[in-house]
Amino acid sequence: MKAICFYFQIHQPFRLKHYRFFDIGNDHYYYDDFADDDIITRIAQRSYLPANQMLLDMIKENGKKFKVAFSISGTALEQLEQYVPEFIDSMKDLAATGCVEFLSETYAHSLSALYDPEEFVAQVKAHDEKIYQLFGQRPKVFRNTELIYDDDIASMVYAMGFKAAITADAKHVLGWRSPNFLYSSASAPKLKLLLKNGKLSDDIAFRFSNPEWASYPLTADKYIHWINELPQEEQLVNLFMNYDTLGELQPRESGIFEFMKALPRFAAENDIQFWTPSEVVSKFKPVAELAVPYPMSWTDEARDTSAWLGNTLQQEAARKLYSIGERVRLCNDRRIKQDWYYLQGSDHFFYMCTKHNNDGSVHSHYSPYDSPYTAFTNYMNVLSDFMTRVEEQYPTSIDNEELNSLLLTIRNQEQEIEKLHREVEMMRNNIVKDTTGDFPIDVEVPKPEEEPAKKEEEPVKKAAPKKAPAKKKAPAKKAPVKKEAAKKAPAKKETAKKATTAKKAPAKKAKS
Amino acid sequence: MKALMFGWEFPPHILGGLGTASYGLTKGMWENGDMDITFVIPKPWGDEPKDFANIIGANCAPVAWRNVEWDYVESRIGKVMDPQLYFNLRDHIYGDFNYMSTNDLGCIEFSGRYPENLLEEINNYSIVAGVIARTIDCDIIHSHDWLTYPAGIHAKQVTGKPLVIHVHATDFDRSRGNVNPTVFSIEKDGMNNADHIITVSNLTRRTVIEKYGISPDKVTTVHNAVEPLNEELLHLEAPPGKTSKVVTFLGRITMQKGPEYFVEAAAQVLHKVHNAQFVMAGSGDMMDKMIRLAAKRGIADRFHFTGFLKGKQVYEMLAASDVYIMPSVSEPFGISPLEAMQMGVPSIISKQSGCAEILDNVIKIDYWDINAMADAIYSIIKYPAMFKELRDQGLAEVNQITWDKAGAKVINIYRNLINR
Numbered sequence: 001m002k003a004i005c006f007y008f009q010i011h012q013p014f015r016l017k018h019y020r021f022f023d024i025g026n027d028h029y030y031y032d033d034f035a036d037d038d039i040i041t042r043i044a045q046r047s048y049l050p051a052n053q054m055l056l057d058m059i060k061e062n063g064k065k066f067k068v069a070f071s072i073s074g075t076a077l078e079q080l081e082q083y084v085p086e087f088i089d090s091m092k093d094l095a096a097t098g099c100v101e102f103l104s105e106t107y108a109h110s111l112s113a114l115y116d117p118e119e120f121v122a123q124v125k126a127h128d129e130k131i132y133q134l135f136g137q138r139p140k141v142f143r144n145t146e147l148i149y150d151d152d153i154a155s156m157v158y159a160m161g162f163k164a165a166i167t168a169d170a171k172h173v174l175g176w177r178s179p180n181f182l183y184s185s186a187s188a189p190k191l192k193l194l195l196k197n198g199k200l201s202d203d204i205a206f207r208f209s210n211p212e213w214a215s216y217p218l219t220a221d222k223y224i225h226w227i228n229e230l231p232q233e234e235q236l237v238n239l240f241m242n243y244d245t246l247g248e249l250q251p252r253e254s255g256i257f258e259f260m261k262a263l264p265r266f267a268a269e270n271d272i273q274f275w276t277p278s279e280v281v282s283k284f285k286p287v288a289e290l291a292v293p294y295p296m297s298w299t300d301e302a303r304d305t306s307a308w309l310g311n312t313l314q315q316e317a318a319r320k321l322y323s324i325g326e327r328v329r330l331c332n333d334r335r336i337k338q339d340w341y342y343l344q345g346s347d348h349f350f351y352m353c354t355k356h357n358n359d360g361s362v363h364s365h366y367s368p369y370d371s372p373y374t375a376f377t378n379y380m381n382v383l384s385d386f387m388t389r390v391e392e393q394y395p396t397s398i399d400n401e402e403l404n405s406l407l408l409t410i411r412n413q414e415q416e417i418e419k420l421h422r423e424v425e426m427m428r429n430n431i432v433k434d435t436t437g438d439f440p441i442d443v444e445v446p447k448p449e450e451e452p453a454k455k456e457e458e459p460v461k462k463a464a465p466k467k468a469p470a471k472k473k474a475p476a477k478k479a480p481v482k483k484e485a486a487k488k489a490p491a492k493k494e495t496a497k498k499a500t501t502a503k504k505a506p507a508k509k510a511k512s
Numbered sequence: 513m514k515a516l517m518f519g520w521e522f523p524p525h526i527l528g529g530l531g532t533a534s535y536g537l538t539k540g541m542w543e544n545g546d547m548d549i550t551f552v553i554p555k556p557w558g559d560e561p562k563d564f565a566n567i568i569g570a571n572c573a574p575v576a577w578r579n580v581e582w583d584y585v586e587s588r589i590g591k592v593m594d595p596q597l598y599f600n601l602r603d604h605i606y607g608d609f610n611y612m613s614t615n616d617l618g619c620i621e622f623s624g625r626y627p628e629n630l631l632e633e634i635n636n637y638s639i640v641a642g643v644i645a646r647t648i649d650c651d652i653i654h655s656h657d658w659l660t661y662p663a664g665i666h667a668k669q670v671t672g673k674p675l676v677i678h679v680h681a682t683d684f685d686r687s688r689g690n691v692n693p694t695v696f697s698i699e700k701d702g703m704n705n706a707d708h709i710i711t712v713s714n715l716t717r718r719t720v721i722e723k724y725g726i727s728p729d730k731v732t733t734v735h736n737a738v739e740p741l742n743e744e745l746l747h748l749e750a751p752p753g754k755t756s757k758v759v760t761f762l763g764r765i766t767m768q769k770g771p772e773y774f775v776e777a778a779a780q781v782l783h784k785v786h787n788a789q790f791v792m793a794g795s796g797d798m799m800d801k802m803i804r805l806a807a808k809r810g811i812a813d814r815f816h817f818t819g820f821l822k823g824k825q826v827y828e829m830l831a832a833s834d835v836y837i838m839p840s841v842s843e844p845f846g847i848s849p850l851e852a853m854q855m856g857v858p859s860i861i862s863k864q865s866g867c868a869e870i871l872d873n874v875i876k877i878d879y880w881d882i883n884a885m886a887d888a889i890y891s892i893i894k895y896p897a898m899f900k901e902l903r904d905q906g907l908a909e910v911n912q913i914t915w916d917k918a919g920a921k922v923i924n925i926y927r928n929l930i931n932r
Binding site: 020021022024026311313315316317319320373376377380383384396 | 751791799807812817
């Protein structure tokens with residue numbers, strides 16, 4: 001018995017508009033909505049929607065024996081929600097069959113795993129949350145951007161509680177070994193690894209409609225025969241590809257949909273099953289550990305990260321972008337957070353690639369720019385504006401650590417104030433109820449929020465012996481803010497935000 | 513005095529500094545009075561200013577006889593040239609050029625740019641010059657830059673009038689020493705045949721004397737000047753979103769302009785100052801290399817490339833700038849720092865540029881001295897006093913550099929030649 005594990009990637013970046021130097025500081029909208037709308041709508045009509053319908057039919061026809069996995073980036077989901085909402089509905093139908101598994105990845109399809117572990121974790125969480133909201137599934141198997149994987153990433157992924165990760169079959173890593181087994185990670189032995197079967201995947205993704213290919217035309221019969229002919233012990237065939245292979249890369253006329261539809265019948269004849277990655281992980285045992293000291297991916301001839309980080313332009317752009325990661329996470333501005341995600345898309349770096357030959361033509365096929373240099377200049381102009389906006393949030397003169405503790409203090413104090421507020425409110429209500437009319441406090445109740453700063457002193461002190469101990473605990477856990485500091489805070493809240501340097505002293509206290 | 517000038521560019525359709533200088537000089541001479549100038553360019557567009565010079569397009573001057581009606585000529589070239597002039601020129605066709613590709617009016621087409629077959633266009637231009645020289649009465653012939661030297665020589669042979677050639681640049685400047693032999697020979701031929709040579713700076717004068725072996729008494733320097741800016745440009749303001757200091761390089765991104773020294777200096781400054789942006793405006797064969805270099809130095813978020821700027825964009829860029837820098841390795845004159853100073857932007861220029869000879873209120877550095885360049889940039893963006901002094905003094909200085917003074921010098925040279 002053998003098993004085929006299908007997994008499809010769906011991703012679309014937010015493309016940048018032509019952003020001139022003169023726009024820096026003046027224009028904070030960076031995206032080419034027209035191009036995004038145009039591209040995603042076209043691909044959805046030609047590929048995603050018909051392919052979804054096809055998968056739904058296949059699952060129904062084959063009595064739920066046909067199963068697939070999807071990895072959809074957060075940015076792609078946002079675009080689909082906005083421009084092709086019917087796709088989300090059809091995906092929900094697929095999810096409802098129970099034969100579809102959703103994989104985890106970084107929200108922005110980013111390279112954060114290589115640069116910024118903290119950002120990486122945050123993005124994976126954000127993505128999984130989005131998947132749960134839309135499709136009601138918590139992903140259990142992880143797939144990084146473009147299958148980028150190495151030992152460090154494995155440790156992080158395992159620490160986040162994933163059972164398995166999906167990655168590529170780079171020759172320089174596998175050597176003589178076959179991708180048709182389940183492996184485990186060398187750095188986190190409990191993390192299972194599913195490797196892409198490059199040959200069989202690319203037969204469908206790239207060669208299917210190429211008449212110059214020796215095996216053209218490819219039929220489901222022939223294809224299943226190849227899988228059946230694999231050595232007895234090689235039981236797992238991982239077919240990973242972009243979802244737009246169905247209908248876009250391999251157009252409808254090439255017969256790709258009919259090919260897919262015929263697969264289950266021939267598979268059943270040969271006792272080949274379709275499993276999701278989670279099933280694979282639970283049913284197979286890993287045969288060996290796989291050590292990957294340097295990152296590998298499924299892109300370009302080199303199968304490494306050189307497609308995004310191969311030249312000085314790309315390295316510079318990525319370094320500059322992630323240099324402000326910590327700052328961005330301190331910000332609360334929603335638009336900054338959003339731009340931060342969109343700017344991280346690996347595609348922006350992909351467009352800056354200066355490779356030639358086959359790889360180069362793939363890069364320029366996807367790129368909206370006429371040269372990698374234009375791509376770089378445009379990206380850096382945008383990034384430069386973005387960095388200025390981040391700097392405007394907090395002055396650069398304060399280092400991150402200090403800023404962090406100051407922000408924590410402010411946040412704790414805010415919580416504290418809120419709690420005291422509630423307390424005051426409650427006590428007032430009590431007084432009003434109990435002594436109807438004796439204390440004319442209800443006149444003061446509707447007063448604005450600044451007022452309690454002064455008044456709370458009295459009622460709180462009275463109430464303190466009883467209620468304070470229990471309630472003081474919460475902020476104390478996060479940072480041991482002194483009681484005095486908390487009481488001074490309300491009045492100084494505003495000043496603390498603006499002239500943070502003035503509050504250095506309490507911040508130091510909070511840190512220690 | 514009647515002068516017949518040959519040029520290649522004329523505003524508003526210009527590709528480089530040559531057109532601006534030709535225009536300024538012609539206007540400056542006209543302001544001195546008693547000058548009747550005919551200016552020949554390969555391809556006029558019809559919107560050239562005509563009040564101080566009579567513009568003739570080489571692509572409107574027939575070299576082969578065509579039997580055409582007045583009305584037809586008017587409809588074809590009426591907006592560019594007086595049809596009567598066409599018929600006058602047609603009466604002076606001196607040979608049978610029907611073997612050349614000519615149009616329905618018997619004229620040769622010109623691109624008026626710097627195309628691949630530039631040498632062919634130069635040759636055609638000199639053929640047309642023969643017709644024009646036979647038609648237009650003149651006292652002196654004046655050729656601007658090497659492209660028009662052959663035309664000047666031809667006109668001199670036809671009319672016997674003295675020839676002045678105006679050296680705006682030599683191939684030694686353009687190529688950092690690796691001269692193109694064909695260009696060199698055209699330049700050398702022009703200089704040998706000229707009765708007098710005008711150079712735009714002493715630097716160029718030295719090149720002409722030393723590299724081309726011309727007798728020093730035949731070469732005179734007349735420095736370029738600038739046209740006063742109009743009110744609209746002077747009142748351009750920096751964009752409202754500007755938060756940091758902007759240091760600008762404006763020009764073709766080629767070897768001659770020393771762009772790599774600018775990138776290196778920028779890297780040094782950015783090491784110290786965070787609040788500065790560097791802009792390389794223009795395009796050229798070294799642009800990609802510069803983008804890579806900026807990335808390699810890790811300053812790409814503060815170092816921007818705008819691509820080619822034209823017309824008003826140039827002044828918008830200057831209005832947004834706090835420092836202008838021209839680190840040219842070899843610059844015959846370099847009019848752009850003067851324009852920056854007019855816009856009130858303090859300038860840093862290399863000692864190897866011609867304009868350094870006449871400017872005092874700028875910072876002059878050697879093009880290779882990155883440290884000095886970085887120091888200069890730093891002090892201008894850091895010390896308001898420095899900025900203000902350079903801006904105010906520079907503005908006062910540059911307003912004194914006017915074309916009528918340059919024009920008077922040229923007229924003086926004409927007089928000496930004619931009365932010789």
